[in-house]
Amino acid sequence: MRQLTAYAMSALVIAAVAFAFAPRQPAPLAVTQILADRVQVNALVSTPQRLIAVGERGTLLSSDDNGRSWQASQVGAGRDATLTGVIALSPEVLIAVGHDGWILRSDDGGQSWQERHHDADLGEPLLGVWSADGQQVVAYGSYGKFLVSSDAGEHWTAREMPGDGAHFNGLDGGTDGRQLLVGEQGLVLRSSDGGQHWQQLPAFYNGSLFGVVRLSASRWLAYGMRGHVYVSGDFGDSWQRIDVGSSQPIYGHAQLPEGAGLVLVGAGSRLIRLDGQGKLVAVDQRSGLGTLTSAVGLNPRHLLVAGEKGVSQGAQQRVASTGMEQQP
Numbered sequence: 001m002r003q004l005t006a007y008a009m010s011a012l013v014i015a016a017v018a019f020a021f022a023p024r025q026p027a028p029l030a031v032t033q034i035l036a037d038r039v040q041v042n043a044l045v046s047t048p049q050r051l052i053a054v055g056e057r058g059t060l061l062s063s064d065d066n067g068r069s070w071q072a073s074q075v076g077a078g079r080d081a082t083l084t085g086v087i088a089l090s091p092e093v094l095i096a097v098g099h100d101g102w103i104l105r106s107d108d109g110g111q112s113w114q115e116r117h118h119d120a121d122l123g124e125p126l127l128g129v130w131s132a133d134g135q136q137v138v139a140y141g142s143y144g145k146f147l148v149s150s151d152a153g154e155h156w157t158a159r160e161m162p163g164d165g166a167h168f169n170g171l172d173g174g175t176d177g178r179q180l181l182v183g184e185q186g187l188v189l190r191s192s193d194g195g196q197h198w199q200q201l202p203a204f205y206n207g208s209l210f211g212v213v214r215l216s217a218s219r220w221l222a223y224g225m226r227g228h229v230y231v232s233g234d235f236g237d238s239w240q241r242i243d244v245g246s247s248q249p250i251y252g253h254a255q256l257p258e259g260a261g262l263v264l265v266g267a268g269s270r271l272i273r274l275d276g277q278g279k280l281v282a283v284d285q286r287s288g289l290g291t292l293t294s295a296v297g298l299n300p301r302h303l304l305v306a307g308e309k310g311v312s313q314g315a316q317q318r319v320a321s322t323g324m325e326q327q328p
Helices: none
Strands: 016-017 041-046 051-055 060-063 083-088 094-098 102-104 112-116 126-131 137-142 146-149 168-175 178-182 189-191 209-214 220-224 229-231 241-242 250-255 262-266 268-272 280-285 293-297 302-307
Touching: 016 112, 041 302, 051 083, 051 094, 051 302, 083 137, 094 137, 094 229, 126 168, 137 168, 168 220, 178 209, 178 220, 209 250, 220 250, 262 293
Parallel strands: 041 083, 041 293, 083 126, 168 209, 250 293
Antiparallel strands: 016 302, 041 051, 051 060, 083 094, 094 102, 102 112, 126 137, 137 146, 168 178, 178 189, 209 220, 220 229, 229 241, 250 262, 262 268, 268 280, 293 302
16 A cells, blocks of 8 residues: 655644545645634534534534535534534434533534533433434433434433443444444444344453444444454354554544445544455554544545544644555
8 A cells, every 4th residue: 555645734633534546646635624723523424515523512513615614503502511423314404412411403404503402410421323214313322321312303212221331332223223332341232123122242352342333234343442343244143353453442433435435543543444345455544633533434535534633723734635545
């Protein structure tokens, strides 16, 4: 693999990454400018109209130009709680979740948000949100917290789950009802009926799993602490480890459009590229981006990543671009 030179200048949280697949020198990727205050960004989502980023102290940002500039969104019942996850149920309806059981809903594509759930007494963070059909939505998080909505996030109820109160860190699935939920201490729960019933699978790893990706109905990928990545070809019955050459934790992922595979992101500004079957393609390490927590693919060659560094305004900014080419 050949790597293009990373263009860096100063602190950044969201950076543009380009992958070039032809065996030639690709054209340089245009700089993506982030015009916002420094803030940790924990999750990204892309809609046909804009990009949405959420993070610490209730931060909600939107971009209408593929991340070149960012604006703060209006939040009803604004709080300082950290936001940890966001999804788009449709181009107009989005759900964001965070600490203190905080759930926000937008029905105008992320320009304004309204509070739909908050529980400051328990103070337990929600760590993610997921939906298969845009109507049935689940929010999950610490100490086995699991909330469900049947009306696209308008109302929420708690559901008891197996797992002995372990933290739930990641969930994925499909419209066929197959879902996997992963968490701390190697926890994996499986559902074949759209989340109505869950089965706890035997642990294949004793560390925390931070995310899971459905590659097909039978093929799944899970990742977590110390650079551990696993692939299952039988819907979680058995798992095989993929060596990615690192012991640094992996916190997030993005599936690239048009079946171009996926990218894992984590500590040390590391990007791990895999194909659509979960086979390792390339590993790249950017300079100075710190811990990366999330990513979103704009097209098969353009990826935005987010993490701890925050976004910065002015002349001093850091933008990373990288190309990974397949050798002929």
